[in-house]
Amino acid sequence: MFSEFDCSAMARALELAARGLETAHPNPRVGCVIAQGERIVGEGWHVRAGEPHAEVHALRAAGAAAAGATAYVTLEPCSHHGRTPPCVQALLAAHVARVVFAVADPNPRVNGEGARLLGEQGVRVEQGLLEAEAAELNAGFLKRMRTGRPWVRVKLAMSLDGRTALGNGESHWITGASAREDVQRWRARSGAVMTGIGTVLADDPRLDVRLPEPPGGLRPPLLRVVMDSHLRTPPAARLFAIPGEVLLVSTPPRAAEAGGYAARRAALASRATLEAIEADADGRVPPAVLLEHLGRREINELWVEAGPRLAGALLAAQLVDELVLYIAPRLLGPQGRPLAELPALGRLQDSPWFVMMDVRQVGTDLRLRLRPQQR
Numbered sequence: 001m002f003s004e005f006d007c008s009a010m011a012r013a014l015e016l017a018a019r020g021l022e023t024a025h026p027n028p029r030v031g032c033v034i035a036q037g038e039r040i041v042g043e044g045w046h047v048r049a050g051e052p053h054a055e056v057h058a059l060r061a062a063g064a065a066a067a068g069a070t071a072y073v074t075l076e077p078c079s080h081h082g083r084t085p086p087c088v089q090a091l092l093a094a095h096v097a098r099v100v101f102a103v104a105d106p107n108p109r110v111n112g113e114g115a116r117l118l119g120e121q122g123v124r125v126e127q128g129l130l131e132a133e134a135a136e137l138n139a140g141f142l143k144r145m146r147t148g149r150p151w152v153r154v155k156l157a158m159s160l161d162g163r164t165a166l167g168n169g170e171s172h173w174i175t176g177a178s179a180r181e182d183v184q185r186w187r188a189r190s191g192a193v194m195t196g197i198g199t200v201l202a203d204d205p206r207l208d209v210r211l212p213e214p215p216g217g218l219r220p221p222l223l224r225v226v227m228d229s230h231l232r233t234p235p236a237a238r239l240f241a242i243p244g245e246v247l248l249v250s251t252p253p254r255a256a257e258a259g260g261y262a263a264r265r266a267a268l269a270s271r272a273t274l275e276a277i278e279a280d281a282d283g284r285v286p287p288a289v290l291l292e293h294l295g296r297r298e299i300n301e302l303w304v305e306a307g308p309r310l311a312g313a314l315l316a317a318q319l320v321d322e323l324v325l326y327i328a329p330r331l332l333g334p335q336g337r338p339l340a341e342l343p344a345l346g347r348l349q350d351s352p353w354f355v356m357m358d359v360r361q362v363g364t365d366l367r368l369r370l371r372p373q374q375r
Contacts, residue, residue, distance in 0.1 A: 152302050
């Protein structure tokens with residue numbers, strides 16, 4: 001049974017972990033608190049990959065006071081050598097008496113091994129304290145470890161009548177400045193942002209993060225991904241005008257277009273990373289295969305800003321983990337463009353259902369966070 005102090009110490013560890021929201025990628029966001037009785041003697045959080053983990057920072061802050069103490073950690077301590085030594089060994093060397101962690105690490109190189117090794121050395125190990133909150137903070141990392149795919153957030157912006165643009169395609173800007181700044185914060189916490197070739201041709205976006213660097217140092221570079229089956233991205237696109245990797249994902253050319261494809265590929269080869277994935281039945285890049293590719297690239301959270309076709313394809317394939325939907329208090333009329341292109345439905349009960357996770361006003365607009373209803 002966890003005490004009131006246990007709960008407050010783990011809540012503090014979660015606050016510390018959240019400091020790595022924009023910088024820890026591709027590692028999980030982890031916080032640690034060391035306490036002697038009900039007195040905190042050390043705190044730490046993981047800033048970025050390759051640097052010490054949260055436990056090491058907290059143990060250094062605690063010094064000799066860590067002996068006989070309790071360590072509260074938001075994720076099961078690691079037991080393997082990665083970019084840094086295992087945290088289990090650091091905890092044992094400091095002679096902590098008890099370790100409480102919020103959520104187990106499904107990384108195959110950990111997956112209960114950290115808890116087992118600590119227990120074998122006489123450390124009292126308890127888990128599950130504020131587990132849901134810790135899992136939410138690292139939803140992307142946990143999903144990637146379990147499935148090989150990133151957590152997929154699809155951003156959409158619409159009018160009150162469900163339109164994303166006028167019939168002529170004009171959409172700048174449906175939402176207000178506060179909503180657009182909020183989008184920047186979502187980009188900043190993601191490992192990659194993805195769009196489709198239609199958006200690139202229509203809007204020529206940069207898809208970068210236009211925010212000050214966070215406390216603690218530079219955030220990792222944001223990978224920008226374009227689903228571009230036929231490599232139609234213009235070499236002069238604004239995507240290439242700023243530093244950072246751009247990944248263009250196409251399908252192998254059909255025989256009839258091989259010459260033009262080769263020329264386009266040559267024009268883009270020095271500007272982007274080019275990846276060809278076997279086409280699906282519709283001749284397009286299969287989203288599920290692309291997500292597996294991004295998982296191998298250690299992308300935990302994928303932020304998607306795309307038009308109705310790509311958004312609809314992800315929804316229809318049940319690959320969306322979360323919708324972030326901005327609603328502007330305006331009407332665009334029946335000629336406006338739809339939110340997502342979905343297959344025709346014969347029955348209302350077959351329509352996708354969502355659970356409302358959060359609703360808040362952002363400037364003049366409304367922001368909804370929704371997740372698919374498990375049925």
